[in-house]
Amino acid sequence: xxxxxxxxxxxxxxxxxxxxxxxxxxxxxxxxxxxxxxxxxxxxxxxxxxxxxxxxxxxxxxxxxxxxxxxxxxxxxxxxxxxxxxxxxxxxxxxxxxxxxxxxxxxxxxxxxxxxxxxxxxxxxxxxxxxxxxxxxxxxxxxxxxxxxxxxxxxxxxxxxxxxxxxxxxxxxxxxxxxxxxxxxxxxxxxxxxxxxxxxxxxxxxxxxxxxxxxxxxxxxxxxxxxxxxxxxxxxxxxxxxxxxxxxxxxxxxxxxxxxxxxxxxxxxxxxxxxxxxxxxxxxxxxxxxxxxxxxxxxxxxxxxxxxxxxxxxxxxxxxxxxxxxxxxxxxxxxxxxxxxxxxxxxxxxxxxxxxxxxxxxxxxxxxxxxxxxxxxxxxxxxxxxxxxxxxxxxxxxxxxxxxxxxxxxxxxxxxxxxxxxxxxxxxxxxxxxxxxxxxxxxxxxxxxxxxxxxxxxxxxxxxxxxxxxxxxxxxxxxx
Numbered sequence: 476x477x478x479x480x481x482x483x484x485x486x487x488x489x490x491x492x493x494x495x496x497x498x499x500x501x502x503x504x505x506x507x508x509x510x511x512x513x514x515x516x517x518x519x520x521x522x523x524x525x526x527x528x529x530x531x532x533x534x535x536x537x538x539x540x541x542x543x544x545x546x547x548x549x550x551x552x553x554x555x556x557x558x559x560x561x562x563x564x565x566x567x568x569x570x571x572x573x574x575x576x577x578x579x580x581x582x583x584x585x586x587x588x589x590x591x592x593x594x595x596x597x598x599x600x601x602x603x604x605x606x607x608x609x610x611x612x613x614x615x616x617x618x619x620x621x622x623x624x625x626x627x628x629x630x631x632x633x634x635x636x637x638x639x640x641x642x643x644x645x646x647x648x649x650x651x652x653x654x655x656x657x658x659x660x661x662x663x664x665x666x667x668x669x670x671x672x673x674x675x676x677x678x679x680x681x682x683x684x685x686x687x688x689x690x691x692x693x694x695x696x697x698x699x700x701x702x703x704x705x706x707x708x709x710x711x712x713x714x715x716x717x718x719x720x721x722x723x724x725x726x727x728x729x730x731x732x733x734x735x736x737x738x739x740x741x742x743x744x745x746x747x748x749x750x751x752x753x754x755x756x757x758x759x760x761x762x763x764x765x766x767x768x769x770x771x772x773x774x775x776x777x778x779x780x781x782x783x784x785x786x787x788x789x790x791x792x793x794x795x796x797x798x799x800x801x802x803x804x805x806x807x808x809x810x811x812x813x814x815x816x817x818x819x820x821x822x823x824x825x826x827x828x829x830x831x832x833x834x835x836x837x838x839x840x841x842x843x844x845x846x847x848x849x850x851x852x853x854x855x856x857x858x859x860x861x862x863x864x865x866x867x868x869x870x871x872x873x874x875x876x877x878x879x880x881x882x883x884x885x886x887x888x889x890x891x892x893x894x895x896x897x898x899x900x901x902x903x904x905x906x907x908x909x910x911x912x913x914x915x916x917x918x919x920x921x922x923x924x925x926x927x928x929x930x931x932x933x934x935x936x937x938x939x940x941x942x943x944x945x946x947x948x949x950x951x952x953x954x955x
Contacts, residue, residue, distance in 0.1 A: 489530035577695040597942035634661025634824040635837040688921025714743025716752040737770040740928040742884025769800040774886035870943035888932035906949040
């Protein structure tokens with residue numbers, strides 16, 4: 476919630492809240508029969524005591540705008556507009572349950588609500604870069620030097636040609652991928668890339684394979700699209716390629732979604748031998764591979780690990796990447812590399828959805844990738860991520876080394892931890908939030924219990940030790 480009460484005004488805070496909620500009711504944002512946010516939730520959103528929200532709701536109750544319903548909460552009155560013909564208000568509650576897109580996992584919804592409304596929570600939950608890892612100064616310099624003399628209308632359906640040329644050069648230099656600008660489409664981050672592939676190339680009832688655990692596991696889009704999802708287990712060297720063969724023979728799987736390098740959430744990297752075997756399987760059985768590669772240039776070793784796509788000579792792999800994990804998630808610049816017929820199909824769909832990507836972030840991104848300062852930024856990013864990882868690892872070992880186990884990632888932004896004993900995951904999540912720290916519970920990313928993901932890239936460096944201490948206190952209380 477963006478609005479906050481003004482604590483220096485002469486109007487009492489509860490009255491400000493009552494007036495604000497009344498405005499939203501009268502504007503139709505909370506129609507007749509809909510529920511207002513719970514007192515506890517609204518208090519947390521606005522940073523006030525629950526008693527203040529109760530007083531605000533009592534004001535609305537006294538004015539007849541709302542009523543209390545036992546077992547439900549505070550509900551907007553049906554007879555809001557007084558006497559007159561009987562009205563039949565649209566049942567928006569039913570509509571929001573009936574759309575194509577399934578809702579997010581409630582835990583993920585709660586994570587986003589908390590980090591957007593509580594400044595004091597130390598954030599190990601969200602996969603993005605902290606301000607001290609972003610190329611802010613470089614982007615400020617680029618912004619100052621820009622002259623807006625290009626066309627300001629709709630861009631090319633595949634995206635700005637200069638940006639696609641620069642991405643092509645970037646892929647050759649940093650990721651050993653040979654491609655042309657015409658084989659690239661710009662998307663609104665990797666998220667839209669996945670949605671376009673699923674919605675354009677697959678149909679309800681198709682079988683696909685994803686890793687368990689994985690970021691893909693957390694996405695409702697696979698179920699929204701009516702796909703049958705089958706799970707592959709990544710080990711220390713990635714998934715076993717023979718699992719794909721076995722799965723194909725049983726289910727005729729249509730597509731496989733993989734994150735082979737510094738995998739989210741496990742941090743593991745697929746071995747070169749397994750990468751070659753997966754390419755062979757893909758071309759032998761005709762199974763497309765979708766490679767999600769947000770992290771390959773964040774490795775802590777000198778020699779960067781080349782993506783799976785760098786081995787592809789037959790156009791069997793659709794390659795997804797973005798600037799979100801190496802520059803700034805707010806730019807919303809991602810891309811797909813693939814065969815021309817696929818790119819044409821995806822570009823047509825994207826044009827139907829949003830008429831192409833906005834100009835300005837594409838111009839900024841092109842200059843960022845082409846700048847001399849980008850090499851320096853990547854070096855600083857790798858060093859910064861390694862420092863944050865080391866601090867998290869040291870703090871975990873110091874605070875709760877006997878309670879957990881993990882493999883240190885050699886790149887990327889996530890640390891995947893397993894508990895050595897039994898623990899109520901939901902109780903630990905609630906207790907941690909109460910203690911002022913938030914993480915991603917393992918069951919939001921995979922089918923197995925007893926795991927959690929700490930994203931060290933998002934946490935301010937000075938908060939890492941305190942954040943782990945808060946988590947350790949919560950864990951010890953829950954496991955007593």
